[in-house]
Amino acid sequence: MRTSADGGPADAHPWGGSAACCVVPLAAYSSISLLFLVYPLIIWAAPRFQVAGGMLCALLTSVLATVAATDRVGAFDGLSRIEVMAKLQEQPARHRRPG
Numbered sequence: 001m002r003t004s005a006d007g008g009p010a011d012a013h014p015w016g017g018s019a020a021c022c023v024v025p026l027a028a029y030s031s032i033s034l035l036f037l038v039y040p041l042i043i044w045a046a047p048r049f050q051v052a053g054g055m056l057c058a059l060l061t062s063v064l065a066t067v068a069a070t071d072r073v074g075a076f077d078g079l080s081r082i083e084v085m086a087k088l089q090e091q092p093a094r095h096r097r098p099g
Contacts, residue, residue, distance in 0.1 A: 021060070028064040033075040033087070035065060 023041055027034040038061045046054030069076045069084045076084050 024057075024061050024064050028061075028068040029074040031074055031077070035061075035075070 024038055027037050042054060042057050042061065045057040049057075065088060068074045069088055072079070072084070076087065079087065
C-alpha cells in the first residue's frame, strides 16, 4: 500500500468516511436486519485509515446499534430485552473464528 509523507494512505478519499456515516445509520435503523453490512465497512476501514479509522467506524457502529436497540426502532422493533441483547450479540459472534 502506498503511503504519504505522514504515514497515512496516499490516496485516502474523504468519501470513505462519508460512506461509513451513511451505511451505519441505514443498517442500524432499517426495519430488516442489515447490521451484517457494516462488517465489510469496518474491515475496509481498518487497513485504509489505520487503527484510528477502524476504531472510529467500529465505535460509530456500536453506538448507533445500541441507540437503535434502546429506542426499539428498526430491526429491534417489538423485541423483548433478551431478544434485543441476543440480536446485538449475534452478528459479532458469527464472524469470530474458532480458536
